[in-house]
Amino acid sequence: VLERCALIIEEYQEEDAIQAIGISCGGPLDSEKGIIQSPPNLPLWDDIEIVRYFEERFGIPTFLENDANACALAEWYWGAGVGSSSMIFLTFGTGLGAGLILDSRLYRGVNGLAGEAGHIRIADDGPMCYYKKGSWESYCSGCGISGLYKIATGQERSAKEVCALADANDPAAKKVLEESAAKLGLGIALLIDLLNVERIIIGSIFERSEHLFRSIMEEVIEKEALQTSREACTILPSGLGDRLGDMAALGVARDGYQRSTRNA
DSSP states (O other), X not given: OHHHHHHHHHHHHHHSOOOOEEEEEOSSEETTTTXXXXXTTSTTOOSBOHHHHHHHHHOOOEEEEEHHHHHHHHHHHHSTTTTOSSEEEEXXXXXXXXXXXXXXXXXXXXXSOTTOGGGSBOSSOOSEETTEETBGGGTSSHHHHHHHHHHHHSOOOOHHHHHHHHHTTOHHHHHXXXXXXXXXXXXXXXXXXXXXXXXXXXXXXXXXXXXXXXXHHHHHHHHHSOHHHHHHOEEEEOSSGGGHHHHHHHHHHHHHHHHHHHOO
């Protein structure tokens, strides 16, 4: 995989002067050390020094971020977050993570784990996601929606299939998504009260099926969040759509390059 990536970089090197390489990857990872640490979707990738690999091969500054942080940067630079100084990006894909832009910079936390919002317990029970039942991810992710539908019907369905069934007025699918939308609103209300940001941008499942979530989500936010903070915050779907994955890596490269030149 790394060799294929390197060959693609070599093709671009022939045409343009590359100033930085950005890598967006699901965690766990250590962005400071540039190490990928056994992410579930990359079996056998145990403590891979990916930043070192590309820097030694190309002599180009290379930067690594988890996918939520990378997507937050992309939306802030080029998508629905343009012009804001504070925003949160929620992945709402296979899992649920948050990327935080606070005071016009990516906030990583004391050891790079800021934004693990999917781990927040939001109910006493639910499907097993993010290592515990009742986590926000167990209601607001592909894993969670699929699990909720299986609990309700005994049938295995992907989140995409559940959304399609809800569009076809399937009662069980609609009930599952109503529950997911309510938990989405509850979690967002917590973030609004805690961080008082200008925008919250939601990707993947929400971006594709906003009409199935928006009204119930907003009802819960209106009930739960402080009015002044709520009214100052705009909630939007991803502005980059299917391009977000590619733009996320570009956002990592831009952010890393700007930080390195600023600190030089």
